[in-house]
Every structure is written in C-alpha cells, then in structure tokens.
Amino acid sequence: xxxxxxxxxxxxxxxxxxxxxxxxxxxxxxxxxxxxxxxxxxxxxxxxxxxxxxxxxxxxxxxxxxxxxxxxxxxxxxxxxxxxxxxxxxxxxxxxxxxxxxxxxxxxxxxxxxxxxxxxxxxxxxxxxxxxxxxxxxxxxxxxxxxxxxxxxxxxxxxxxxxxxxxxxxxxxxxxxxxxxxxxxxxxxxxxxxxxxxxxxxxxxxxxxxxxxxxxxxxxxxxxxxxxxxxxxxxxxxxxxxxxxxxxxxxxxxxxxxxxxxxxxxxxxxxxxxxxxxxxxxxxxxxxxxxxxxxxxxxxxxxxxxxxxxxxxxxxxxxxxxxxxxxxxxxxxxxxxxxxxxxxxxxxxxxxxxxxxxxxxxxxxxxxxxxxxxxxxxxxxxxxxxxxxxxxxxxxxxxxxxxxxxxxxxxxxxxxxxxxxxxxxxxxxxxxxxxxxxxxxxxxxxxxxxxxxxxxxxxxxxxxxxxxxxxxxxxxxxxxxxxxxxxxxxxxxxxxxxxxxxxxxxxxxxxxxxxxxxxxxxxxxxxxxxxxxxxxxxxxxxxxxxxxxxxxxxxxxxxxxxxxxxxxxxxxxxxxxxxxxxxxxxxxxxxxxxxxxxxxxxxxxxxxxxxxxxxxxxxxxxxxxxxxxxxxxxxxxxxxxxxxxxxxxxxxxxxxxxxxxxxxxxxxxxxxxxxxxxxxxxxxxxxxxxxxxxxxxxxxxxxxxxxxxxxxxxxxxxxxxxxxxxxxxxxxxxxxxxxxxxxxxxxxxxxxxxxxxxxxxxxxxxxxxxxxxxxxxxxxxxxxxxxxxxxxxxxxxxxxxxxxxxxxxxxxxxxxxxxxxxxxxxxxxxxxxxxxxxxxxxxxxxxxxxxxx
Numbered sequence: 001x002x003x004x005x006x007x008x009x010x011x012x013x014x015x016x017x018x019x020x021x022x023x024x025x026x027x028x029x030x031x032x033x034x035x036x037x038x039x040x041x042x043x044x045x046x047x048x049x050x051x052x053x054x055x056x057x058x059x060x061x062x063x064x065x066x067x068x069x070x071x072x073x074x075x076x077x078x079x080x081x082x083x084x085x086x087x088x089x090x091x092x093x094x095x096x097x098x099x100x101x102x103x104x105x106x107x108x109x110x111x112x113x114x115x116x117x118x119x120x121x122x123x124x125x126x127x128x129x130x131x132x133x134x135x136x137x138x139x140x141x142x143x144x145x146x147x148x149x150x151x152x153x154x155x156x157x158x159x160x161x162x163x164x165x166x167x168x169x170x171x172x173x174x175x176x177x178x179x180x181x182x183x184x185x186x187x188x189x190x191x192x193x194x195x196x197x198x199x200x201x202x203x204x205x206x207x208x209x210x211x212x213x214x215x216x217x218x219x220x221x222x223x224x225x226x227x228x229x230x231x232x233x234x235x236x237x238x239x240x241x242x243x244x245x246x247x248x249x250x251x252x253x254x255x256x257x258x259x260x261x262x263x264x265x266x267x268x269x270x271x272x273x274x275x276x277x278x279x280x281x282x283x284x285x286x287x288x289x290x291x292x293x294x295x296x297x298x299x300x301x302x303x304x305x306x307x308x309x310x311x312x313x314x315x316x317x318x319x320x321x322x323x324x325x326x327x328x329x330x331x332x333x334x335x336x337x338x339x340x341x342x343x344x345x346x347x348x349x350x351x352x353x354x355x356x357x358x359x360x361x362x363x364x365x366x367x368x369x370x371x372x373x374x375x376x377x378x379x380x381x382x383x384x385x386x387x388x389x390x391x392x393x394x395x396x397x398x399x400x401x402x403x404x405x406x407x408x409x410x411x412x413x414x415x416x417x418x419x420x421x422x423x424x425x426x427x428x429x430x431x432x433x434x435x436x437x438x439x440x441x442x443x444x445x446x447x448x449x450x451x452x453x454x455x456x457x458x459x460x461x462x463x464x465x466x467x468x469x470x471x472x473x474x475x476x477x478x479x480x481x482x483x484x485x486x487x488x489x490x491x492x493x494x495x496x497x498x499x500x501x502x503x504x505x506x507x508x509x510x511x512x513x514x515x516x517x518x519x520x521x522x523x524x525x526x527x528x529x530x531x532x533x534x535x536x537x538x539x540x541x542x543x544x545x546x547x548x549x550x551x552x553x554x555x556x557x558x559x560x561x562x563x564x565x566x567x568x569x570x571x572x573x574x575x576x577x578x579x580x581x582x583x584x585x586x587x588x589x590x591x592x593x594x595x596x597x598x599x600x601x602x603x604x605x606x607x608x609x610x611x612x613x614x615x616x617x618x619x620x621x622x623x624x625x626x627x628x629x630x631x632x633x634x635x636x637x638x639x640x641x642x643x644x645x646x647x648x649x650x651x652x653x654x655x656x657x658x659x660x661x662x663x664x665x666x667x668x669x670x671x672x673x674x675x676x677x678x679x680x681x682x683x684x685x686x687x688x689x690x691x692x693x694x695x696x697x698x699x700x701x702x703x704x705x706x707x708x709x710x711x712x713x714x715x716x717x718x719x720x721x722x723x724x725x726x727x728x729x730x731x732x733x734x735x736x737x738x739x740x741x742x743x744x745x746x747x748x749x750x751x752x753x754x755x756x757x758x759x760x761x762x763x764x765x766x767x768x769x770x771x772x773x774x775x776x777x778x779x780x781x782x783x784x785x786x787x788x789x790x791x792x793x794x795x796x797x798x799x800x801x802x803x804x805x806x807x808x809x810x811x812x813x814x815x816x817x818x819x820x821x822x823x824x825x826x827x828x829x830x831x832x833x834x835x836x837x838x839x840x841x842x843x844x845x846x847x848x849x850x851x852x853x
Contacts, residue, residue, distance in 0.1 A: 066102055066105065067105055067109055067111070067112065069098075069102075070098075070099065070102045070105050070112055071111060071112060071115060073095050073098050073099055074099070074112070074115045074116060074119055074157075075115070076091075076095060077095060077119050077153065077157070078115070078118065078119050078122060080092075080150075081119065081122045081123055081126060082122060089146065089147075089149045092149035092150055092152075092153050093149050093152075093153075095153060096149070096152055096153040096156045099153070099156050099157060099160065100156045100160075103156070103159075103160035103163065103164060104164060106160040106161055106163075106164040106165045107164040107165065107167070108167075108169070108170070110173075110174060110177075113161070113165045113170065113174070113177065114177060116157050116160065116161050116165070117161065117177065117181060119154075119157055120154070120157060120158055120161065120183065123150075123154050124183070124184040128184060129183065129184025129185040129186070129187055129188060130151065130154065130155070130158075130183075130184075130185040130188075130273070131185055131188045131189065131271065131272060131425075132184060132185060132187055132188045133188075133426060136148075136151070137151050138426075139271075140269050140270050140271035140272075140405075140406075141269070141270055142268060142269055142270075143267075143268050143269065143270055144268070155270070155273065155274070158183060158185075158273060159273060159274060159275060161292070162273070162275060162276070162278065162291070162292065162293070163275060166178070166278045166290055166291060166292070167280075168280050168281075168287060168288050168289070171239060171288045171289075171290055172288060175239065178239060178290055179237070179238075179239050180237045180238075181237050181292055182236035182237030182292050182293070182294070183236065183273075183292040183293055185272075185273065185293070186236040186292065186293040186294055188272070188425050188426075189272045189273075189276070189293075189405055189425050190258065190260065190276065190293060190294060190295055190346055190347060191294075191345075191346025191347065191360075191361075191425065192236065192294075192346065193233055193235050193236075193294065193318055193344050193345045193346060194235065194318070194344065195235040195237070195238045195316070195318070196235075196238075196316060196317065196318055199238075199315075199316045200315065200316070201315070201316070202313050202314060202315040203230075203231075203232055203313070203314050203317065203319060204311055204312065204313045204314075205230050205231055205232065205311070205312050205314070205329070206309050206310065206311060206312070206328040206329055207228035207229075207230065207299050207301075207309070207310050207312055207328055208226075208228060208301075208309060208310075208326060208327055208328045209228075209245075209247070209248065209301055209305065209306075209307030209308055209309065209310040210301070210305065210306045210307060210308060210395060211225070211226035211301045211302065211303055211304070211305055211306075211395045211396065212303075212304055212305070212306050212395050213303075213304065213395070214390075214391050214394050214395055215391055215566065215570055216389055216390045216391060216566035216569065216570065217388075217389065217390070217461070217463065217565060217566050217569045218461065219390070219394075219459060219460050219461050220414065220416075220458070220459050220460070220461045221396070221415075221416035221459065222303075222394070222395075222396065223303045224303070224416060225253075225254070225300035225301060225302055225303070226300070226301045226303075226395060226396045227256065227259075227298050227299075227300055227356070227396075227400070228298060228299045228300075228301060228328075229296065229298055229322060229324075229349040229351060229356070230296075230297045230298060230299065230312055230314060231319060231320055231322030231324070231329075231349060232296070232297045232314045232317040232318065232319060232320060233294065233295070233296050233297065233317060233318050233319070233320035233345035233346075233347070234257050234289065234290070234291060234294050234295055234296075234297055234317050235294050235317075235318060236291070236292060236293055236294035237290075237292065237294070238290065238294070238316055238317070239288060239289070239290045239316065240288070240289050240290070240297070240314060240315055240316040240317050241286055241287070241288055241289070241314070241315040241316065242255050242286070242287050242289055242297065242312065242313070242314050242315075243285055243286045243287075243312070243313040243314075243315075244282055244285055244286075244287070244299070244310065244312055244313075245285070245307075245310050245311065246285055247307050247310070248282050248299070248301075248307065248310065249282055249283065249284060249285060250282075250283060251282075251302055251305060252281075252302040253281075253282045253299065253300060253301060253302055253305075254279050254280060254281055254282060254299075254300040255279070255280045255282060255287055255289055255297065255298070255299060255300070256277055256278075256279050256297070256298040256299075256300055257277060257278045257279070257280075257289050257290070257291040257294075257295045257296075257297055257298075258276050258277035258278065258291055258293065258294070258295025258296065259277070259295065259296050259298065259347065259349075259358045259402060259417075260276050260277060260295075260358075260402065260404055260419075261277050261417075262404070262408040262415070262417075262419055263275050264406065264408060266409075266410075267406060267408075269406065271405045271406045272404075272405050272406075273293070276291075276293050276295070277291070277295060278290065278291040278295075279300075295347075296320055296345070296347055296349060296358070297314060297317060299312060309327070309328050318343070318344065318345055319343050319345070320343055320345030320347060320348065320349065320361075321340050321341050321342075321343045321345065321347075321348035321349070321361050321364065321365070322340055322343075322348070322349050322350075323336050323340060323341075323348075323349075323350045323351070323370050323374070324349075324350075324351055324352075325351070325352040325353070325374060326351055326352060326353050327353060333370070333371055336370050336371075337368065341361075341364060341365045341366075341367065341370075342365060343361075344361075345361060346360065346361055346362075347359070347360060347361060348360070348361045348363075348364050350364075350370070350374070351397065352374055352377070352378055352397070353393050353397065354377070354378050354381040354382070354392070354393065354394075354397055354398045354399075355374065355377040355378060355381060355397055355398065355399055355400075355401075356397040356399075356400045356401070356417075357400070357401040357402065357403075357417075357437055358401075358402045358403065358417070359403050359435075359437055359438065360403060360423050360425075360429065360433075362427075362428065362429040362430070362431065362433070363403075363423070363429050363431075363432065363433040363435065363438055364431070364432070364433075364438060365431040366430065366431025366432045367431065367432050367438060372440065373438065373439065373440040374440075375440075376440035376441055376442045376484075376485075377399075377440055377441065379480075379484040379485075380441045380480045380484060381397075381398040381399060382484070383476075383479045383480040383483045383484045384398065384456065384460065384476050384479065384480065385398060386479075386483075386559055387475075387476065387479040387555075387558065387559055387562065388460055388462055388562045389559070389561075389562030389563040389564070389565055389566035389567075390460075390566065396416075398456075399418065399456055399459070400416050400417040400418065401417060401418050401419075401421070401437055401452070402417035402418070402419045402421075403419075403421050403422065403423050403435075403437070404419050404421075404422060404423075405422060405423065405424075405425060406422050407419060407420045407421070407422055408420075412451045412454070412455055413455060414455040414456065414458035414459040415455075415459070416459065418452065418455055418456065418459070420448065420451055420452070420455065421435065421437060421448065436448065436449045436452065441453075441480065441485075442485050445495060445498075446498060447498050450474070450477065450495075450496070450497060450498040453473075453474070453476045453477040453480065453496075454470075454473050454474055454476075454477075455473075456473075456476060457472070457473020457474065457475075457476050458473055460473075460476075461582050462582065463562075463565060463576060463582050463585045463590070464582065464583050464584075464585060465584075465585060465587060465590060465611050466527055466583070466584040466585075466587065467525065467526075467527030467534075467535075467536040467537075467542070468536055468542060468543070468583070469536075469537070469583040470536065470537035470538050470542070471536040471537055471538070471539060471542025471543045472542070472543050472546065473543075474496045474497045474540075474542075474543050475496065475543045475546045475547070477492065477495065477496040477497075478492045478493050478496050478543075478546075478547060478550075479555070481495065481496075482550075482795075482796055483555060486795050488795065488796055488797070489547065489550060489551060489796040489797075489798070490505050490506055490507075490547075490551075493505065493506055493509075493540070493544070493547040494540075496540070496543070497538065497539070497540050497543075502539065502540060502659055503540075503659075504540035504541070504544075506544050506547050506548060506551065507644055508540070508655075508658075509539075509540040509541040509544035509547075510541070510544065510641050510644070511644060511645070511646065511655055512539070512540070512541050512655075513525065513535070513541040513544075513609065513610060514641065514645050514698040514701075514702070515645075515646060515652065515655070515686075515690065515694070515698065516535065516682070518535065518610070519610070519698060519701060520694060520697040520698050520701060521697075521701075522701050522704065524610050524611060524612045525541075525542075525609070525610025525611065535610065536610075541609070541610075544609060545605065545606060545609035545611070546558060548605060548609070548637065549594075549598070549602070549605065551637075551798040551799070552605070552631070552633040552634060552637060552798065553598045553599075553600070553633070554792060554821065557594075557597055557598040557599075558594075558597070560597040560598075561593060561594045561596075561597035561598075564593060564596070564597060565593070586614075587611060587612075587613065587614050588613055588614050588615055588618065588619045588622075591603055591606055591611070591613060591619060592619060592622050592623065592626070594606070595623060595626075595628050596626055596628065599628070599629070600628060600629050600630070600631040600633075600634070601623050601628045601629065601630055601631065601709070602631075602634070603619070603623065603709055604631075604634050604635075604638060604705055604706070604708070604709035604710070605631075605634045605637070605638075607705050607708075607709070608638055608641070608702065608705055629715070630709070630710060630715040631715070632714060632715050632716070632817065632819045633800070633819065633820065635706065635710055635714050635715060636714075636800065636801060637799075638702055638705060638706050639706070640799070640802050640803070641702055642699050642702045642703065643802075643803060645695050645698045645699050645702075646690070646695055647692055647695035647696070647699075648691060648692050648695065649688070649690055649691050651695070652686065652690040652691075652694075652695075653687065656683040656687075660680050660683065664680050665680045665683045665684050665687065666684060666687075667680075668680030668681045668683075668684050669681050669684075716817060721848065722770040722771055722846035722847060722848060723846060723847055723848075724844060724845065724846055725763055725767060725845045725846065725847050726742070726845075727742060727761040727762055727763050727764070727825075727845065728762050728763070728764040729761070729762045730742055730759060730760065730761050730762070731759070731760045732750060732752065732757070732758065732759050732760070733752070733756070733757050733758045733760075734752060734757060735750060735751060735752035735753075735757060737749075737750055738750050738759050740841070740842075741759060741840050741841070741842055741843045742842070742843070743842070744842055745841075745842070746775060746812075746841045746842065747841075748841065749777050749839055749840060749841045750838075750839070750840050751777070751837060751838065751839045752829060752837075752838050753836055753837050753838070754829075754831075754836055754838075755829070755830055755831055755836055756828060756829070756830075757828075757829045757838050758826050758827060758828040758829065759826070759827045759829075759840070759843070760794075760824060760825075760826050761824065761825045761826075761827075761843070761845070762794075762823065762824055763822070763823050763824070763825065763845065763847075764823070765823060766792060766821060766822065766823050767821070767822065767823070767845075767847035767848075768821050768847055768848040769790070769818040769819070769820050769821070769822055769825070769845065769846070769847050769848075770817065770818065770819060770846050770847060770848050771815055771816065771817060771818065771845075771846040772788065772815070772816045772818050772825065772843070772844070772845060772846070773813040773814065773815050773816070773843065773844040773845075773846075774786075774806070774813065774814055774816070774827070774840060774842075774843050775812055775813045775814075775840070775841040775842040775843070776806045776814070776839065776840055776841065777839035777840065777841050778832075778839065779806055779807070779808070779811055779812070779814065780808065780809065780811045781808070782806075782808060782832050782833050782834060783805050783806055783808050783832060783833040784805070784806040784829075784831075784832045784833075784838070784839070784840075785803070785804065785805055785806075785829075785830035785831055785832065785833075786804050786805075786806075786827055786828055786829050786830055786838070787799065787801060787802045787803070787804060787827075787828040787830065788800045788801040788804065788816065788818065788825065788826070788827055788828075789825075789826040789828065790818065790820045790822035790824065790825050790826070791822060791823070791824040791826070792821070792822055792823055792824070793823075793824075794823075794824045797824075797826060798820070800818055800820055801816060801818075803830075804816065813842070813844065825845065827840070827843065
C-alpha cells in the first residue's frame with residue numbers, strides 16, 4: 001500500500017499546488033466546497049463537487065485489499081489512543097496521509113465507518129472534542145505546526161466521516177450506528193442544543209419554492225440554488241425526517257444541514273473542521289437527515305423552478321430563532337421579542353426578500369430593534385438594485401451574510417454567503433454584539449462595513465471600464481448612504497473607501513489624480529502595475545467620476561444608464577462574456593451609452609478622470625448623430641479643477657501630509673506591496689521634485705481637455721425664453737432678514753460677516769433653472785465673492801459655480817447662467833475685496849420649464 005500511496009501522493013501534489021494558488025480576490029465563482037486541500041503536511045485529494053457525498057461512486061480500483069489496509073491503519077490509530085502502542089509524529093503523519101488517500105471508502109463500507117467512529121469516540125473520551133475549552137487544540141492551531149500530528153490525523157478521520165458516511169442510504173441501513181452519534185467538537189462549533197424530548201414532534205413551515213430568472217443583467221451566484229431557511233435546527237447526533245411536496249422530488253432540490261458551506265482547507269490556521277455541513281438529495285417526499293455536528297436545516301431550491309409557496313414538515317428537530325419578512329413568512333415584532341429570539345439553538349436565521357444572514361444567537365437574543373435594522377438593510381439593497389438596473393426583488397436575496405469563526409479567505413471575499421465577519425465561540429456575548437450585521441448599515445462606519453459593500457459590488461457583477469474592478473464597486477456605498485440615509489454626497493463619497501489611510505472628497509480625489517505623472521503627460525489612468533502603478537484600484541479617484549456624474553446630473557443619469565444596459569441585455573443586444581468581460585466593457589460604447597442616459601456629451605468629464613476614447617473620430621460622430629449637447633456643468637467643473645491643482649512644492653507636500661506622516665512617506669518604497677500610484681512611495685518619489693512646472697503641466701492638461709471638447713468656449717444655454725420664478729421661502733445661515741433679498745427693494749438688504757455665510761432658497765418644486773440674477777449692495781464700487789450650489793432634496797448639494805465674483809460694473813443686477821435642475825439654491829458668501837462682509841439686496845430666479853419628475 002505504501003508504494004501505491006506514494007504514487008497517489010505524487011499525482012495529488014500538482015493538483016494541490018494548482019488549487020492553492022487560485023485564491024485571487026476576484027475569483028467570484030469559487031464554489032463552497034473545493035476540496036483539494038492540505039491538512040498539516042498531509043495532502044488530501046477529494047471530489048471537487050460542492051458536496052463530497054453527492055453521487056459518490058467508489059473508484060473501481062478500490063478493492064478488498066485497500067479496505068483491509070485502511071482498516072489496518074485505523075486499528076493502528078485505535079491502539080495508539082488506547083495506549084497499547086505509541087506512534088511517533090512521523091507515524092501519525094504517514095497514517096493521516098494514507099487514510100486521506102482512501103477516504104472514499106468511508107462512503108459505504110460498514111466496517112470502515114464503524115471503526116472510524118470508534119476511533120473518534122476513543123479520541124474524544126481521552127482528549128475531549130477538538131477546539132473545545134481545556135483541550136490542546138483550544139483556539140485552533142497552524143495547519144503545519146509540529147506537535148499537532150494527532151489532531152491533524154483526527155481531522156482527517158472526522159472529515160472523512162462527515163464527507164462520505166452521512167448519506168441517507170447509510171442512515172437507513174445502519175440507524176443504530178448513527179443515532180445519538182455526535183462529535184464533541186460540536187459543543188464549540190457550530191454549538192450545542194438539547195434534542196427534542198419527543199422525537200416524533202414535528203413542525204410544518206413554509207418556504208418560497210420559486211427561483212427563476214428575473215429581468216436585468218445577471219449577478220454572480222444567481223444560477224446557484226436559492227437557500228431557504230426552515231427556522232429549524234438539527235441537534236448534534238439526532239436523526240430527523242423531512243417531508244416535502246412531490247413537486248420538489250427529483251428536480252435537483254436538496255436538504256442542507258448546517259449553514260456554513262465554505263470549505264476552509266485553504267486557511268493556514270485551523271479553527272474549526274474544514275467542512276461542517278451535510279447535504280441530501282430530495283429523491284422522495286420523505287428524506288432522512290443527520291449531521292454529527294448538528295446545524296440549521298435549509299431547503300435548496302434549484303434555478304429556474306417556479307413552485308410557489310411550499311409546506312415543509314420536519315420531525316425530531318428543534319425550532320431555532322428565526323426572523324422573516326418574506327413572501328412565505330412574516331415574523332411580528334411581538335413574536336420576535338417574546339418567542340423567536342429566545343429559542344435555544346446556537347444560530348439565528350434572519351431574512352427578508354432582499355437580505356439573509358446567519359448570526360450567533362448569543363449576538364441577538366437581547367436585541368430589540370430587529371425591524372429598524374432590517375428596514376435599513378432593505379433600503380440599502382434597494383439603492384444598490386436601483387443603481388445598477390436590477391429588480392428591487394430578485395429570486396434570491398440580493399445579499400447573504402454569514403458569521404464564522406474565521407473569514408474564509410486570505411483577504412476579504414464576495415460570496416453567497418459573504419463570510420468576512422468572525423466571532424469567538426468561547427465568548428458569552430450576553431445577547432447582543434455590536435456589528436453592522438445586527439445594527440444595520442445606516443450608522444456603521446469603518447473598514448469592515450466598507451468591505452461589505454465593496455465585496456457586494458463584486459458579487460453584483462457590475463459592468464465597468466477597464467481598470468475599475470476594485471474601484472467602481474466602492475460606489476455602492478455612496479448610493480446607499482446618500483440616497484437612502486441622507487448623507488451629503490461628498491461626505492458619502494469620502495466615506496466610501498476606508499483603506500490604506502486614504503479618505504478623500506471628490507476634490508481631493510481629483511487632486512490625487514492631477515498630480516500624477518500620467519495625468520501631467522496626458523495619459524489615461526493606468527490599470528497596470530509597473531512603471532506608473534495601478535491608479536484605479538482601492539483608491540477614491542478610481543470611482544470619483546461617478547460621484548462627479550451624480551453631482552452634475554443627479555442620480556438619474558447613472559441609474560438610467562444601468563437600467564438601459566439591463567434592457568439591452570434582456571433583448572439580447574449585449575452579452576459581455578469573455579473576452580469582453582464585465583470588468584472590461586468596450587470603452588467607447590460605454591461612454592456613448594452613459595452620455596445618452598445623461599442627455600449630454602460626457603466625454604470631457606470621463607476623459608478628465610483618465611478614461612480616454614479609443615476611436616475619437618468614430619465616437620465623435622456617434623455623439624453628434626445622437627444630438628448630445630455639450631454640458632455647461634462639465635465645462636465649469638473642469639475649469640474649477642484647474643484652480644485646485646497644487647502649484648508648488650509646499651502645496652504638494654501639504655496635500656500628501658493630509659493622508660500620511662512624513663516619516664511614513666520617507667520610509668516607503670515606490671514599488672512596495674501596495675501597487676497604487678498615490679501612496680507613500682509615489683509621494684516620496686516627488687517629495688523634492690514636484691514644483692511649479694509640474695503644477696502647470698497639470699493645469700495645461702485640463703485646458704487641453706477643455707479645448708478639445710469645447711472648441712467654442714463655454715457652451716451658453718439659450719435662455720431667451722426663461723420665465724421668472726418666485727421662491728416660496730428663504731433662510732440664512734446665521735444673519736437676520738434674508739427675506740429682504742426677495743422684496744425687489746434695493747433699499748433693503750441681507751448682510752452677514754464671514755466666509756461661508758449663506759442664503760438658501762426653496763423654489764417649491766423642481767425647475768430647469770437657466771439664470772440667476774443678484775443685486776449686490778455696492779455692486780458698482782467693489783467686487784463681491786461667492787459660490788452657487790443647488791440641490792433637489794435639500795440634502796445633497798452640487799457646486800454650480802465656485803469662486804465667482806460680481807462684475808463691479810452694474811448698480812443693479814449681475815446675471816449668472818446656472819443650467820441645472822434643482823429645487824433648492826444656495827448662495828454662499830465669500831466676502832468682498834476689502835473685508836469679509838457679504839451684502840445682497842435682491843435675488844431673482846429664472847427657469848425654462850417646470851419639471852415634476
């Protein structure tokens with residue numbers, strides 16, 4: 001057997017090396033069970049199907065000799081545990097490798113299963129359950145650590161039993177072998193619960209049996225089974241029965257015991273068994289299920305099945321805490337407070353039609369505000385779905401979140417479930433643990449909350465420009481917090497990325513881009529990782545173009561673009577499969593369709609943010625063919641960006657020091673592990689060499705963009721037919737008598753001292769504004785300075801004009817073109833040429849047409 005074993009190990013190693021290297025951040029379609037894995041120094045090659053027990057067929061090469069040798073190996077372990085022999089660390093390691101190679105023999109050989117279970121019982125009676133308190137393995141251990149050879153060996157045996165022995169056929173054939181058979185590690189994870197006193201007690205629950213294609217571009221994981229909680233929990237060691245309607249039989253539906261389907265064999269530290277669930281095909285209306293670790297019970301509904309609401313009956317299970325707000329089930333607040341959250345099972349299922357999560361019951365049994373939390377989660381998912389042109393309700397929840405003892409990947413990962421939040425099974429959380437899962441996304445800030453929306457962006461499979469794979473997805477945060485939670489747009493953008501010490505406003509993101517070599521040389525933003533480094537990923541400037549788009553044209557522009565994309569997908573007009581992947585959408589096509597959605601030529605804005613047209617002439621022709629207007633708003637914004645470029649070394653350094661200390665900058669390397677341009681290494685490179693010529697080069701590039709797309713200068717709107725509108729109210733930031741600016745009396749005025757004092761006008765409805773007229777108190781004798789901002793909702797304000805000045809040529813009104821759709825207008829005083837007083841006599845507003853959309 002050893003000779004044959006060495007050959008099998010040799011064949012296994014290349015596969016192991018391959019699978020362990022494929023662990024990239026964007027491996028979105030990674031299956032929960034990818035089971036070629038290391039256990040200690042043992043190489044384990046298993047089935048690569050999501051469930052090792054499904055459709056098991058023992059290889060014909062497994063013969064009686066192999067069974068005999070496997071039994072002999074298990075007997076050696078048993079003798080070692082009983083103290084009859086003593087095996088060395090090398091012996092234990094060799095046995096582990098040998099058993100791992102033959103683990104499929106645990107599938108249907110009664111002697112192998114029996115002896116394997118006896119070995120597990122003997123180990124647990126002598127040493128206790130793996131990872132439990134007071135044991136050597138408490139807290140986990142490194143997979144390759146010396147001194148843990150026996151623990152690694154037991155993991156191989158226990159894993160082989162769970163993966164292969166717990167089949168319905170074995171449960172039916174050998175009920176005495178499996179009944180009341182639990183692994184003591186279950187007390188640690190997933191947790192203990194007392195079996196029902198009456199094994200014949202049953203519960204009938206409802207699930208949503210429909211999982212069909214919905215309109216719009218597809219997200220990742222959409223074609224995988226829809227997991228439906230039953231609100232029931234199988235106690236470790238129990239054998240239960242599940243009865244389903246005949247419509248679920250033979251269609252690929254399955255019963256899952258245990259929610260934690262991610263395989264952790266790639267984790268260098270072992271903190272629980274690598275695979276902890278069992279899965280059973282539904283081949284008849286009644287199915288027998290078991291799991292030595294126990295776990296919640298779920299029905300997996302296959303894709304493209306439309307079965308409606310189904311009744312499921314479960315026998316010999318306990319009820320687990322369950323909050324539901326779905327088409328199938330609804331939990332009242334009273335039931336949650338007085339019944340559901342107080343149930344004994346260690347895990348709680350929470351779901352709406354848009355959100356699902358599993359959290360430890362110890363986090364939630366004293367939590368009252370479940371409805372507010374789930375309202376916020378539903379609102380957040382609605383913002384995401386609206387942003388990217390998807391239905392508000394899909395056939396699976398938009399997001400599925402799950403707590404585990406350790407996050408599943410080296411880095412944070414997307415997934416269904418997304419599992420990037422850990423807990424400590426040894427800790428008594430006393431019924432409440434503050435986490436964004438429990439508290440909801442509204443007020444949570446910080447790295448992990450950013451991670452959630454970042455990874456959900458990956459899961460959504462959003463169409464992007466090349467290079468945006470790790471940047472555009474951060475924009476989901478902006479949509480959620482600005483649209484649904486009322487956070488000001490620039491603030492929401494600033495909070496949307498909380499990594500590597502960078503938190504930028506839109507203007508700061510623009511500066512971080514304009515100071516780069518690529519911008520100064522007129523090159524696109526780099527998606528490469530060499531000379532100029534990756535300039536999109538994990539950086540605010542990578543998704544700032546979308547914030548600028550919203551600031552100038554409101555949310556409808558980008559939402560309409562993605563809605564149109566979904567409609568084109570449904571009609572079969574686009575199919576961005578390989579090589580035109582969702583992360584590399586054809587540039588010119590995307591620019592054109594974004595411009596169509598906005599109603600304006602967006603090329604200059606997108607060009608400024610580093611995405612240049614591929615075929616300028618052809619795209620120009622399409623822009624003209626579609627009668628897309630040149631945007632005054634874009635012209636003004638680009639002109640403003642010229643004014644904030646750092647123009648000398650002091651300004652450059654001050655900007656860098658807002659993010660990093662000088663000590664960190666000086667210790668950094670341009671080619672450090674963080675492959676982005678705007679990081680300490682970049683700042684160090686230019687710390688002494690960025691001066692006025694570099695600043696002027698950036699200004700010149702902005703002017704080249706303006707000249708390229710606006711050869712006739714600032715595009716003025718035809719305001720000859722504008723109509724005057726009377727605001728319904730005006731407020732000021734601190735001074736009195738703002739109403740004087742609406743009385744058309746030059747003898748009265750509003751005055752306020754200080755930079756930033758403002759007037760806020762409510763026009764009463766949305767208007768397509770064209771002109772704003774201001775009569776400054778001393779308009780003919782001095783320059784007055786001010787900014788103009790507009791808003792649709794009195795929450796998110798967009799800068800229309802910044803750094804404006806009165807004309808000093810009129811004793812009455814100066815006129816300013818706005819060309820924005822808004823209800824609220826803010827005039828922000830910046831003082832005058834002699835002091836910091838602001839003084840305005842009257843203001844008039846003009847619009848083209850009323851718009852109630």
